[in-house]
Amino acid sequence: MSARVGGSNDVKEGHMRVFDVAGTNVNVANANGHLYGFDDTCTHMGCSLANGRLTGTVVTCACHGSQFDVTSGAVLRGPAERPVRSRTVQVKGDDLFIDA
Ligand code: FES
Numbered sequence: 001m002s003a004r005v006g007g008s009n010d011v012k013e014g015h016m017r018v019f020d021v022a023g024t025n026v027n028v029a030n031a032n033g034h035l036y037g038f039d040d041t042c043t044h045m046g047c048s049l050a051n052g053r054l055t056g057t058v059v060t061c062a063c064h065g066s067q068f069d070v071t072s073g074a075v076l077r078g079p080a081e082r083p084v085r086s087r088t089v090q091v092k093g094d095d096l097f098i099d100a
Pocket of ligand 1: 042043044045046047061062063064065066078079080
């Protein structure tokens with residue numbers, strides 16, 4: 001089931017934004033005009049990935065430098081070992097939906 005979390009233009013290109021989805025912080029990254037959703041909590045020690053840096057489709061955690069592929073949640077560089085959960089993001093008209 002998906003939930004409406006905001007507007008279709010809420011996340012600008014090259015930026016990330018966190019939305020509350022059923023009590024979980026979900027990050028939506030706009031990479032090259034495409035929106036990708038994933039759980040915002042770094043699997044290393046729990047920092048918010050939104051405080052990190054988005055470069056293309058790679059998010060780098062500000063705490064200890066782990067990198068994740070925003071398109072899949074996969075770990076690209078440790079110290080994190082587990083992927084972040086990927087979420088389906090949909091734009092319907094002016095609305096932004098994320099899978100809960
Ligand atoms: S909490 Fe993200 S790399 Fe350590």
